[in-house]
Every structure is written in structure tokens, then in C-alpha cells.
Amino acid sequence: MARPARVTIQQPDGRHVYLYGDHTPAPAGYQAPSIQPGAYQRRWNPLRREWVLVAAARQGRTFLPDRSQCPLCGSTPGHSTEIPAARFDAAVFENRFPGMLATADRPPPEPGVRIEPSSGVCEVVVYTDEHEGSFGTLAPQRLDLLVEVWTDRYRALASREDVQYVFIFENRGEAVGVTLHHPHGQIYAYPFIPPVPDIELRAGSRGCLQCRLLADELADGRRVLIGERGLVAYVPGYARWPYEVHLVVRAHLGALPDLPAAGRRALGSAMQRVARAYDSLFGVPMPYMMALHQRPTDGRDHPQAHLHAEFYPIMRDQGKLKYLAGSESGAGVFINDTLAEESAARLRQRM
């Protein structure tokens, strides 16, 4: 696929909407929703040595609306949504309830607390205008388009001076905290390199860690789920989540734009295979997080960066969730109730 068609619309409150592929304009009388004023800051947590985003205007965010009130569907004459189009293939818009806001005012100083404007960009990626379904059920054309949308957003956000890391992710399922059912994901463009990719990059400062881990998994083979079309998916031997899967591009490439278009299609297709295996594992839609780790966009070289997707499904068994409780949250130690080798065998039957 060549770069997809993109139409940019700026809403009256300044937020951008990007319509990808084909679309039909919004009906007459479309009323764009508006962002609410509020405090958007980041504060330095000196105990954990990490930034905490403060977004004290999100409490009123849309919470599991009825289907007829879905803000991610196309707009109709009676219902203006986030999308200024009656129908569309895929859409991205700046979140009306963001965790970061590039245009936020500089916060007042707090004695003893290091505070900065939150900066950053939070976008919502609407996978399709069809309300039902999920990433796992997207039709091939929509899936191909979605990966191109991610690639385009990575490029566009990477070019911003205030963005150091483009984080493409999906939260799926109410148990993960999802407040809208319409198939969608998100992009957070952080003004710093976040701790998790940062520690991965540091761990690989003497050569690519992903390349080594990939080779180890392929040599062993028992935890490998997919190994084809330039991609390898496996349950890492050191998984934290019972059915955690890492999907790694075999070639040492740092970000989506580095992949040829066919490689991107293969990546989307492999991601979908993982999501489908999850849904068949316990016979219910699996609540999961998907995190795409790519090269930082801070203008420095990161030769060790290696594109991969990490899936964290949060069920540990039929009807049972894995919680991040005292050991995980208060000590930082995960407990995994499964052996990665056994989890991989179970998942492989579903692929």
C-alpha cells in the first residue's frame, strides 16, 4: 500500500482529526465536541525516578456509553461524534480527555515538587467506522490501512520537536479500563523517553538485546508461536504475564517506516493472529494491552532500537484475572502462575 489518503480537519477547539482512506463528509449541522479546561502537568517522582502525568480534567470522560451515543462512530444528523464524517475507513483524532496536552499552560510552581507543562500529544486511533468487532476481527483491507495509519502517525509525530517518543498501543476490554467499546487504540507522543522503553534501550546498549533474545527463542523453539514472513512471535521465557507474547521483526529495524510495506502488512497480520488466539483461549474476548516499542524520536541515534510489539493479556485462567497487587506495585516483583513453555503450547494450538 502506498501512503494512504489523509484529510486533516481542525476542530473549533484546535484539536486535529485525520481521516484516512475514504470518507463521507459529516452531515449538515455537525457540532464538534470541545475539550474541557483543566490542569495538565507532569510531576517528577523522585522515589521512582519517573515522570507522572497529571491530567485533572479527565474525570468526566465518556464512560461506557450506549451504542447510540458512541463518540467513535461516524456522525449522523442527530448525533455529532468525535469524527466529522458520516462514514470513514480509519480516523485519528487528538483526545478530548488527554493525559498530556501540548498547548497546556505552564503550571504554577509547587514548592518542593518539580513540575513541568505536560506537553505531549494524545491521539485516539479509530480502526474502522463499524462499531462492532475488534482488532482481531478487522477485515484485511482495514488491517492493512491501520498499519499504514500507525506508520504515518509515527512519522508525523516523530517530526515534532516536542516529541521524544511515539508510543502506539491498544487497551482492550473493560477489565483493562477501556471506557469505549468501538474498536480503537491510542498513541501517546511523550516529551521524554518513558521508563520501559528506556530500560530496554539501556539493556541493549552493548548490542541489540532483541536480536539476541530472538535468536535464543528460535534456537530453543518451544515458546515460539509464529516464525514466518520476517516475524517471530513467542512467549518469552521470562514472561511477567501468564500469556504474554512478544512479536519481533526479525530484521534489525527500529521503527515502522523502516519496514517495507509488505513487512508492515505481515506485521499487522501476525498481530491479528495473536489477538485471535487470545480470544479463543478462554472462550471470551481477552482483555489485553498491546504496546509497540519503536525507536525514540528525540533526534539522537538509537542503533540498538528494535521494533517489536508486546502483548499483555490480563487473564491467568478461565474467569480469572491477573492483578498487579502488592508484590507487583509495592515491590516491583511480578508473579507468574504459569510456565512460559506451557502457555506457549496452549497458545500455539490456537494459532
Place this chain on the structure above:
Amino acid sequence: MARPARVTIQQPDGRHVYLYGDHTPAPAGYQAPSIQPGAYQRRWNPLRREWVLVAAARQGRTFLPDRSQCPLCGSTPGHSTEIPAARFDAAVFENRFPGMLATADRPPPEPGVRIEPSSGVCEVVVYTDEHEGSFGTLAPQRLDLLVEVWTDRYRALASREDVQYVFIFENRGEAVGVTLHHPHGQIYAYPFIPPVPDIELRAGSRGCLQCRLLADELADGRRVLIGERGLVAYVPGYARWPYEVHLVVRAHLGALPDLPAAGRRALGSAMQRVARAYDSLFGVPMPYMMALHQRPTDGRDHPQAHLHAEFYPIMRDQGKLKYLAGSESGAGVFINDTLAEESAARLRQRM
């Protein structure tokens, strides 16, 4: 309170039970439950640079039993529980579904994965033999005893060569993943210093960070909830959870045994005030985690260690939970929907 009376009982499967205070022996015919065989390992996660505990024998653990089947109540003629006593003041026992097991076999090697025996000790601390209630409703005498139990367990576990960190914590509420309602907490005695206390200790390597943060909070004052009897509780300006509270011993002391008995009583009482404020905040029992951070027990000096309790309540508003989703889990960036100053004001009204 002097050191509390303690009776040690070893169950047929080798696990220890410690009865504190008074107790009445188990009825005739008591049948001790037995630990199940399984895989207990720790595996090194090279991407996060942390140990993951693998405990692949816990899936069958007791899950929200009826009150009549509670394994933490006293034993009756018809119902043998984890506690070999008909009644008791407080009890500690080695968990039958542990995340770590000191007597676990050395695991077979896995190519490409660094695996060690899990080692470590997992104990359950039963606060009282009364099934109803919570930490927040413990009577003063039971509360005082509990803090002495913690102190005794810290001392006993610290003296073990295989224990480098004694982590006393509580998970409260089904939303945190609690599988038993009877008032209880846990102790994990890790064979390594876990990441969260480790990063705190490193952050304080040039002087005590807790002392400085405490002074900053007291100087500002707006986030302080309690400041008396040698203790200060506050919502840190850099809180990750909407109503996070840190309760810090004012004197620079590293662990419970360093505190005089009166100081320990004051600590327990202040912790209970925090728990009660949580329960009144949204009119429902607040699901929370409590983590006690103390000096490591690895035999080295840790002059910067400073005893404190961290509370992470997981509600962000009436009827709404805070989830650790994509940004938190996949990037390591917390989003807090509240301003610490406002959260502190709300909590202070409940103290």
C-alpha cells in the same frame, strides 16, 4: 507492649504457623492442609532487568470461599483451616499457595533463560480470628499486637541468610485481586532486593531522600494529613495514584525494630487512620494496597533506608477504578486524574 507471646507449630508438610498472643488449641481431629507440588522458580527478565517469580502451582488457590469455608478462621470440629487453633489473637503461616518457596527444587536449566530456584518465604498474616472487619476496624489491642507481629516477623526473617528483603504488605478488596475476605496481610521475604525499594535506596544514595521529601511536604503543608506523634502522612506532590498516601516515621529509622514500642503503636494507629479515611471517601470499602518499605536485610549497611508505608488506593472517583493500562504497563508512565493538593484536602476532611 513487650514482645508478644509466640507459639510455633510445624504442619506435617513442613510449613510453619506462628500463633501470637493467646490461643485455644485446635479441636481433636484437626487435619492440616498440605502444600501442592509445583514449579517454583525465578527467571531473569533481561528487558526490564528484574526477576519474575514463577509459581506454577497456584492456579488452584482458594478463590473467594463462603464464610463457612474460610481458611483463615479458627478451626472447628467440622472445618480444619490453615490455623491449628480454635481461637487466636493473631497468626502467621507460610502460604500454601506461595509465590516463592525456600525448599523448592533447583529448576532444570532452560536454554537462553536465566533461571534460579525461587527461594524466599511467603507468609500470610491473619490480623484476628474474627472473620468480619478489616484493618481499619481492628480494635486497639489487636492493632497494637499486629504491629508487634510485623516487628517479630521482620526480625525473624531478617536473620535468615537467604532473605535480602522483608516486604510487609496488604492487598485489600476484590478489585485488588484479594481472594479471601478475612482480615489479613502478607509478608514476602525475597532473596533479592526488589526493584521498587532498590530504586528508592539508590535515589537516596547521597543522603536520605525520605527526610528531604518529608521536610518539603511539612514546609508546604497543603498535602499533609497527619503530623503528630513522630509521624507524618501526606499525599505526595508527585503521587501516581489519585489518593496515594505516604506515611513516614519522622525520625530517620530504617525498620520496625528501630522504633520504640510507643512509636510502633503510633505507626499502627496512624496507618489505621489512613485506612478509615479511605473507607469514608467514597462510602464503600476502599480497595487498596499497603506497602511497608524498610531496610534491606542482605547484611550490608543501608544508612539511607527510612521506614515508611505507602498506600495505593485504586479508586479514582465514586464507582471508578484507576487501571494500569497501556501507558502505565507498556511505557511505565502513570497518569493521575487528580491534583495531589485537592486529593489531600478531600482526605483531610475524613481524618
